[in-house]
Amino acid sequence: IMELVVKEKFELMERRISLSKFHAADEVSCCFSIESIYMEYF
Numbered sequence: 001i002m003e004l005v006v007k008e009k010f011e012l013m014e015r016r017i018s019l020s021k022f023h024a025a026d027e028v029s030c031c032f033s034i035e036s037i038y039m040e041y042f
Contacts, residue, residue: 009037
């Protein structure tokens with residue numbers, strides 16, 4: 001179940017990154033969000 005949740009959240013992050021490619025700051029915040037997700041689940 002955890003793997004599924006992480007996969008879904010990761011796909012959401014990838015989608016957000018692709019939508020805001022021209023915003024460098026948004027990409028940085030996305031990276032931090034992904035890190036925080038890993039901290040939560042692992």
